[in-house]
Amino acid sequence: xxxxxxxxxxxxxxxxxxTLALLLVxxxxxxxxxxxxxxxxxxxxxxYSFGYSVQDSLTGDSKTQHETRDGGVVKxxxxxxxxxxxxxxxxxxxxxxxxxxxVVHREPSxxxxxxxxxxxxLHRY
Numbered sequence: 001x002x003x004x005x006x007x008x009x010x011x012x013x014x015x016x017x018x019t020l021a022l023l024l025v026x027x028x029x030x031x032x033x034x035x036x037x038x039x040x041x042x043x044x045x046x047x048y049s050f051g052y053s054v055q056d057s058l059t060g061d062s063k064t065q066h067e068t069r070d071g072g073v074v075k076x077x078x079x080x081x082x083x084x085x086x087x088x089x090x091x092x093x094x095x096x097x098x099x100x101x102x103v104v105h106r107e108p109s110x111x112x113x114x115x116x117x118x119x120x121x122l123h124r125y
Contacts, residue, residue, distance in 0.1 A: 045071060072096045082106075 051066035060081065067076030072095055079089040085108070092102040 047071070 046069050049066075049068040051064070053064040055062055063078065063080040065076065065078035067074065069075075074094040075092070077089060077091040079087055081087055086106050087108075089105045089107075090102050091105075092100065094100040
């Protein structure tokens with residue numbers, strides 16, 4: 001082994017030792033310095049209101065929903081036409097003290113339910 005190859009192998013070994021030492025120091029300090037910080041939004045106050053409605057005469061699909069939130073209190077309702085033709089309406093509230101509470105109402109619907117489609121049947125002539 002020549003002196004030059006011996007000095008290159010020692011240099012390579014020195015670089016490996018330095019790299020390992022830097023990784024150990026980074027681990028001891030709690031990770032890499034580029035770790036993303038979690039930001040807390042102290043002024044964020046949840047407040048929203050939304051709603052939607054679907055009325056599809058082709059399929060008979062009929063449903064609505066509305067919900068509002070003010071801080072930790074959520075109030076809303078949704079309704080839909082079930083396969084038997086009745087309308088199910090659910091009114092709900094949720095808050096940190098009482099948890100989630102829902103009241104379900106079912107009533108006969110004046111809307112005709114779309115017939116069940118059984119698929120295409122090939123007719124042989």
